[in-house]
Amino acid sequence: MSDVKFISPDTLEQAVDVYSKSSKEGKTKILAGGTDLLVQIRSGISQPDTIIDIKNIKELKEISNDNGSYTIGAAVAGAVLEEEKNFGNNWPGVLEALRLIGSEQIQGRASLGGNLCNASPAGDSVPALIASGATVKVHGPEGERDMPIESFHSGPGKTNLKNGEIVVNFQFPKKQKNSGDAYLRMIPRTEMDIAVVGCAVNVTIENDKCVDARVALGAVAPKALLVEDASKALIGSNFEKEAVEKAALACEAACNPIDDKRGTISYRKKVSKVLFKRALEKAIERAKKG
Amino acid sequence: MNEMDNKWIGKNTIRPDGADKVTGRAEYGADTIMPGMIWGKVLRSPYPHATIKSINTKKAEELDGVFSVATSSDCVDFPVDTPVILGIQDIRWMARNVLAKEKVLFHGHPIAAVAAMTEEIAEKACELIEVDYDVHPWAIEIDDAIKPDAPILHDFIKFDGKPSNIAGTLEHKKGNIEEGFKDADIIIEKEFETAAVHQGYLETHACLVSVSPDDRTTIWSSSQGQFMVRAMTSFITGIPQSSIRAIPAEIGGGFGGKTIVYLEPVATILSKKSGRPVKMVMTREEVMRASGPTSGSKSKVKIGAKNNGKITAAQGTFYLQAGAFPGAPIRGAAGCCLAPYDIPNAHTFGYDVVSNRSKVAAYRAPGAPIGAYAVECVLDEVAEALNMCPLEFRLKNAAKEGTKAVHGPTYPVMGYVETLEACLSHPHYKAPLKKLQGRGYASGFWFNAGGESSAQVNITEDGNVVVTTGHPDIGGSRASIANITAELLGIDVNRVSVLIGDTATIGFSNLTGGSRVLFASALVVTESTNQVIDILKDRASKIWNIDKEAIEWENGEARPAGDNAGKFKPLTLVELAEQATPTGGPIGAGHQVNTVGAEGGFATHICDVEVDIELGIARVIRYTAAQDVGKAIHPAYVEGQLQGGVVQGIGWALNEEYIYNKDGKLDNPGFLDYRIPVCSDLPMIDTILVEVPNPQHPQGVRGVGEVPIVPPLSAIANAIYDAIGTRFYSLPMSPPKVLEKISD
Amino acid sequence: MAKIQVKTKINGEKTEFLCQAYDTVLDVLRRDLNMTGTKEVCSTGDCGACSITMDGRLVCSCLVLAAETEDKNIETIEGMAKNGKFNVLQKTFLEHAALQCGICTPGMLVAAKSLLEKNINPTETEIRYWLAGNLCRCTGYDKIVKAVQAAAEEIRENA
Ligand SMILES: Cc1cc2nc3c(=O)[nH]c(=O)nc-3n(C[C@H](O)[C@H](O)[C@H](O)COP(=O)(O)OP(=O)(O)OC[C@H]3O[C@@H](n4cnc5c(N)ncnc54)[C@H](O)[C@@H]3O)c2cc1C
Numbered sequence A: 001m002s003d004v005k006f007i008s009p010d011t012l013e014q015a016v017d018v019y020s021k022s023s024k025e026g027k028t029k030i031l032a033g034g035t036d037l038l039v040q041i042r043s044g045i046s047q048p049d050t051i052i053d054i055k056n057i058k059e060l061k062e063i064s065n066d067n068g069s070y071t072i073g074a075a076v077a078g079a080v081l082e083e084e085k086n087f088g089n090n091w092p093g094v095l096e097a098l099r100l101i102g103s104e105q106i107q108g109r110a111s112l113g114g115n116l117c118n119a120s121p122a123g124d125s126v127p128a129l130i131a132s133g134a135t136v137k138v139h140g141p142e143g144e145r146d147m148p149i150e151s152f153h154s155g156p157g158k159t160n161l162k163n164g165e166i167v168v169n170f171q172f173p174k175k176q177k178n179s180g181d182a183y184l185r186m187i188p189r190t191e192m193d194i195a196v197v198g199c200a201v202n203v204t205i206e207n208d209k210c211v212d213a214r215v216a217l218g219a220v221a222p223k224a225l226l227v228e229d230a231s232k233a234l235i236g237s238n239f240e241k242e243a244v245e246k247a248a249l250a251c252e253a254a255c256n257p258i259d260d261k262r263g264t265i266s267y268r269k270k271v272s273k274v275l276f277k278r279a280l281e282k283a284i285e286r287a288k289k290g
Numbered sequence B: 001m002n003e004m005d006n007k008w009i010g011k012n013t014i015r016p017d018g019a020d021k022v023t024g025r026a027e028y029g030a031d032t033i034m035p036g037m038i039w040g041k042v043l044r045s046p047y048p049h050a051t052i053k054s055i056n057t058k059k060a061e062e063l064d065g066v067f068s069v070a071t072s073s074d075c076v077d078f079p080v081d082t083p084v085i086l087g088i089q090d091i092r093w094m095a096r097n098v099l100a101k102e103k104v105l106f107h108g109h110p111i112a113a114v115a116a117m118t119e120e121i122a123e124k125a126c127e128l129i130e131v132d133y134d135v136h137p138w139a140i141e142i143d144d145a146i147k148p149d150a151p152i153l154h155d156f157i158k159f160d161g162k163p164s165n166i167a168g169t170l171e172h173k174k175g176n177i178e179e180g181f182k183d184a185d186i187i188i189e190k191e192f193e194t195a196a197v198h199q200g201y202l203e204t205h206a207c208l209v210s211v212s213p214d215d216r217t218t219i220w221s222s223s224q225g226q227f228m229v230r231a232m233t234s235f236i237t238g239i240p241q242s243s244i245r246a247i248p249a250e251i252g253g254g255f256g257g258k259t260i261v262y263l264e265p266v267a268t269i270l271s272k273k274s275g276r277p278v279k280m281v282m283t284r285e286e287v288m289r290a291s292g293p294t295s296g297s298k299s300k301v302k303i304g305a306k307n308n309g310k311i312t313a314a315q316g317t318f319y320l321q322a323g324a325f326p327g328a329p330i331r332g333a334a335g336c337c338l339a340p341y342d343i344p345n346a347h348t349f350g351y352d353v354v355s356n357r358s359k360v361a362a363y364r365a366p367g368a369p370i371g372a373y374a375v376e377c378v379l380d381e382v383a384e385a386l387n388m389c390p391l392e393f394r395l396k397n398a399a400k401e402g403t404k405a406v407h408g409p410t411y412p413v414m415g416y417v418e419t420l421e422a423c424l425s426h427p428h429y430k431a432p433l434k435k436l437q438g439r440g441y442a443s444g445f446w447f448n449a450g451g452e453s454s455a456q457v458n459i460t461e462d463g464n465v466v467v468t469t470g471h472p473d474i475g476g477s478r479a480s481i482a483n484i485t486a487e488l489l490g491i492d493v494n495r496v497s498v499l500i501g502d503t504a505t506i507g508f509s510n511l512t513g514g515s516r517v518l519f520a521s522a523l524v525v526t527e528s529t530n531q532v533i534d535i536l537k538d539r540a541s542k543i544w545n546i547d548k549e550a551i552e553w554e555n556g557e558a559r560p561a562g563d564n565a566g567k568f569k570p571l572t573l574v575e576l577a578e579q580a581t582p583t584g585g586p587i588g589a590g591h592q593v594n595t596v597g598a599e600g601g602f603a604t605h606i607c608d609v610e611v612d613i614e615l616g617i618a619r620v621i622r623y624t625a626a627q628d629v630g631k632a633i634h635p636a637y638v639e640g641q642l643q644g645g646v647v648q649g650i651g652w653a654l655n656e657e658y659i660y661n662k663d664g665k666l667d668n669p670g671f672l673d674y675r676i677p678v679c680s681d682l683p684m685i686d687t688i689l690v691e692v693p694n695p696q697h698p699q700g701v702r703g704v705g706e707v708p709i710v711p712p713l714s715a716i717a718n719a720i721y722d723a724i725g726t727r728f729y730s731l732p733m734s735p736p737k738v739l740e741k742i743s744d
Numbered sequence C: 001m002a003k004i005q006v007k008t009k010i011n012g013e014k015t016e017f018l019c020q021a022y023d024t025v026l027d028v029l030r031r032d033l034n035m036t037g038t039k040e041v042c043s044t045g046d047c048g049a050c051s052i053t054m055d056g057r058l059v060c061s062c063l064v065l066a067a068e069t070e071d072k073n074i075e076t077i078e079g080m081a082k083n084g085k086f087n088v089l090q091k092t093f094l095e096h097a098a099l100q101c102g103i104c105t106p107g108m109l110v111a112a113k114s115l116l117e118k119n120i121n122p123t124e125t126e127i128r129y130w131l132a133g134n135l136c137r138c139t140g141y142d143k144i145v146k147a148v149q150a151a152a153e154e155i156r157e158n159a
């Protein structure tokens, strides 16, 4: 370990250059907030020989608002994003999902990019990002590309990033009038737990009718899911009982969970329906406010 | 002493060790260094059950930076068939728990240890140790350990004449149980289960040991007893106790879990072999895997009562996990469970069951919460069947002064009834509840303990006071001792400093445990202080040239009394200290004794919960704990004991559990998945300090630390029933379990 | 490769140290700088005993690499009492018996201070959630919350 390298490049190009030359076999690791990476190093799960700290790279720390379209740097910590008041007014669901990660101490460090790239099926911000319709910009040896969040992961702990690619930022669509998003998770305690089920809902309402809806679930499958059948059930409805029930059943049907120390299959399925309904209610309330 | 006149007893003074603790100065087990210090690490078993065929440490020894390697062959050999009893522990087991000998008995069982220049090298060297195992089938749960073809952990343990994992039993009997049940109008019998839970002290086990070539040994470690550390290390290493100086570090929580050694003997061997001081610090994961949780359990309780509400008979059978070696706290389960009640016919029976889990260690009122959980839940059902208020029902059957307890003693003055009455008249009892909210009640008992204690009270040359006792202070006992000493001497509390002596500077003092510390140390400190007062009077008598008997000690000064009253100007402590040398020399006194007269403690709790029936989550929304505390010397720290105990009970009831995977390994060895309550889970915890002084103690002290963890398990279960009409018979009542049962 | 040289500021004092890439700030504080006031309880971010602030932001020092602290401002428990005087939280923690064993106390104080710097009038719920990442096994949190409330009140009165 005494020959492990630590570098903190100032530009994306430098970072990608080092990363692409040595990222094979996972021996080089990107460090954002380190709240996943350091735990993995401590337990021996990850033993990189080079650590690239990306927090000195401008693009990754930037928050910008272009006429209502937000771009959030991949390494921006939760506590920092919260201070950007207007972001929370636009995307309260995304912010609350990010803010649910760990404690205030974890919030001082944990980033959207880290949460996404760590690729835990239970990552809290991921369903909210999916529901928001955000895309992620990645930069690699072959240049830049954008990906929808829902196609970012290939399985638990696995992403579709190519060799040497780094996540740069998240681009949010302009928030629609009368739309609102929300994220809820189930944990046994009130804080400091990993989601047993997470659900994000983003709806747009016109004349009491649902004109757009995106529903996403976390911790119920190998990766976070966009539940298109739930969206279909909602779009065009007045959120009448039958439509909501149909969407809830679609959520339950989309679940493909495991039994583990945090919850059973049957528990996760039941809870996905409940959380969906509660998150929907919250999203509708927010949508109605603007 | 007249209550009303107390100046310090009963006051919330600032603790003597407080400033150090809020500034980061206080030194805990892992906070010291010594010149030339190296680091020790432990190699642990990857299997839950295996015979060790051979251990080859050669490669580890040859690694650059490695100084020494230890295995059980470096320890004193204690044959498995000869008990070596020390307190409630058996050194045969302790030695094998510290370093496995013939077999490894749980995943994480220590096998060898290495001392090296850095922790990293020591860890690497551990990986180089070659162990040849013969792996056996294992048993984790009680049912698997007691079934007929169960894998046997210890061949020589016999039950009913056959090798068995039942290592011991204990029973209490009173009256005639069959007749008692015949008399009953209603009988309820239920079975219960609880999961193993960890004490969860935040400070991990840590020590620093230095052994010189003539075996003189200094141990710096955090434990619940420096004398226990000295004795156990001496037994296991063969170094005589007189050569070992065990220095108590500040201790970052123990709750019973630090009443035994894990690292100290190992570090001693490593230091002896290397000639260097050796520091060892467990990781959180090591603490969870290999230090004592308390038992998981299975039990069956049957209670019969008459329609008039009188209990006629009670019966309880308790199986408790001991972990890898015998010693489950069956005494606490079978002995405490019926203690609050006056029951004519009763029978309780406990089984001590070994299995391939880490050896259990004491945890706050060991065994008692398990017994009380089953009994108090059944009592709730009986009260319901009789259509009685659960508190009135308990009042009707409450034990009082003169009651012969099922576990043996006839009670002296005690305050159980007062805790029930305090709850009945508390606003919480009548407060309205909303939908899906419920209220539960439960009582609890703990024996409390006396035992050996030593103290020394010295007057400094400038007329202030230094008190030394021998019990590590976990929860603020130094503050209480300062209060008592200041009260007796009639001086300002800030003139008293209280220290914990090491094994070389203070007489033998038994463990900080069993809720005994303040009871016992107050006794010896009182006796020592009274002796000091006697000496002070003697010195005044010399100065005034009058009889000692004609002198009173009041308000921090010697005053001439009786015929001499007013004849001389009183001499203050400072003045007497100034004249110490000409009047006879240093002023101080010590006392050492095996204290007796510790009386049991009783509590009654009221708990409100709210249940989210769609998610299965139960949250405690209000809690009130009433307890007979004897006399609260420092009320805030007494309240703190109640609040802390209650919250540990809440964790036990709702979310804490040891979860094993199919390979016999603990699956949740960290605070992320071993879920102790966090701040946002809880309401304020109200306390009612009922004071029925212990007549056998100069200040009326009763132990207070353990009782509060006894009632919460059942208080919460009963509250959940009240909220949603479903009874739970298995802990923890975690969301998946709750939801599954509700949806059935 | 040689060790990494880091220049940083700890409690206002310029500090230089050498570390390895995997060393955390907590490792360096406790092991190399002998600043043991910051406690190590889990090393995985779960307990908050190792809380410090870095450039004013509350973090777990077990989850920050020492190499990341170049040019940063670190504050630890050792820097909380100023000129031999307690910070108001240290005082109220003592007055309210908000510690028993005291091992959680340094982290609790650092976290509470960071809350009160943001919000001098927190509700009980805000205090409880802010401190959710600081485990305490001894007190049941009751007196800790009350001590923070008392400190906030004192700060408001003196504001
Ligand atoms: C106590 C505790 C509680 C937690 N609670 C939660 C919780 O409630 N919910 C939850 O979802 N998570 C939780 N986590 C996990 C973790 O905090 C989150 O996943 C967090 O968002 C990770 O962000 P980070 O910036 O710290 O990532 P890092 O640890 O820095 O990185 C995580 C992974 O992503 C890679 N990576 C990071 N950024 C990039 C990038 N820009 N491009 C390419 N790869 C990158 C890293 O190499 C690493 O493999 C918790 C962790 C702890 C320690």
Ligand code: FES
Residues within 6 Å of the ligand: C039, C040, C041, C042, C043, C044, C045, C046, C047, C048, C049, C050, C051, C060, C061, C062, C063
């Ligand atoms: S030691 Fe850092 S959070 Fe526990």
Ligand code: FES
Residues within 6 Å of the ligand: B202, B252, B253, C098, C099, C100, C101, C102, C103, C104, C105, C135, C136, C137, C138, C139
């Ligand atoms: S006081 Fe002991 S952990 Fe908080």
